[in-house]
Amino acid sequence: MAVRGIKVGDIYEVEIKSLTQRGDGFARIKGVATFVKNVNVGWKGNVKVIKVGPTYVVAEPASENTE
Secondary structure, eight states: OOBTTBOTTOEEEEEOOEEOTTSOEEEEETTEEEEESSOOTTOEEEEEEEEEOSSEEEEEEOSOOOO
């Protein structure tokens, strides 16, 4: 499954603007809501897509990035 061409395993550069109630980072990739695990507000770096839902994407940091 792909949303706007985003597929599992793709790498994107994002900046976390806020946190969800669950504590995941929130960003947008190609306008799609993206939830990033284990990051804080202000974090910038590459993320790897691990799940693509019908209207959202779940990702995790792709490598060791500094905050």
